[in-house]
Amino acid sequence: MAETIFSKIIRREIPADILYEDEQCLAFRDVSPQAPVHVLVIPKEPIESLATAPAGSAALLGHLLLKAAQVARQEKLEGWRTVINTGAEAGQTVFHLHVHVIGGRPLAWPPG
Ligand code: AMP
Numbered sequence: 001m002a003e004t005i006f007s008k009i010i011r012r013e014i015p016a017d018i019l020y021e022d023e024q025c026l027a028f029r030d031v032s033p034q035a036p037v038h039v040l041v042i043p044k045e046p047i048e049s050l051a052t053a054p055a056g057s058a059a060l061l062g063h064l065l066l067k068a069a070q071v072a073r074q075e076k077l078e079g080w081r082t083v084i085n086t087g088a089e090a091g092q093t094v095f096h097l098h099v100h101v102i103g104g105r106p107l108a109w110p111p112g
Contacts, residue, residue, distance in 0.1 A: 001047075001048040001052075001095065001096070004094050004095055006042050006094055006098065007046060009028060010026055010044055016028040019039060019075075020070065020071055024043060024044060024045075024060060024063055025041055025043050025044060026041075027039055027041045027068075027071045028040055035103060035105050036103070036105055037072075037075045037077055037080070037101065037102065037103045038100065038101070038102050039071050039072075040100060040101075041064050041067050041068045041071065041098065041101060042064075042097065042099075045057075045060065047097040049087065049092060049095060049097055050084050050097060051087060064099050065082065068101045072103060075101075075103070075104075077101075079103060079107075080102060081101075081102045081103065082101055083099070083100040083111075084097070084098070084099055
């Protein structure tokens with residue numbers, strides 16, 4: 001897949017407010033937060049989107065969700081929303097898979 005800004009964050013070539021890191025993933029604050037807490041959890045492996053996630057990535061995808069919940073708890077959220085935008089039509093702008101963790105205010109449903 002084409003290189004994205006998230007690869008540069010993983011390599012520490014551009015700054016980010018990193019909250020969590022392990023061998024498989026990185027969590028950092030969104031630069032344009034849509035709520036008081038807005039964190040992105042990304043795999044270090046360059047997967048473009050959920051649509052192209054390899055069949056063998058089930059454990060990694062589960063890991064991302066569990067770490068999203070861990071970050072939400074660290075941020076003292078009682079409720080939060082996890083969002084994975086897949087494809088430009090759904091609002092994906094960075095083509096490196098990421099889980100948004102959004103919370104800290106009431107969230108409307110359905111989303112726009
Ligand atoms: P999406 O629209 O689902 O692809 O989400 C991409 C997210 O990445 C947006 O919420 C952006 O604000 C965020 N973003 C883009 N560049 C950066 C950056 N350098 N650091 C942190 N977040 C970023």
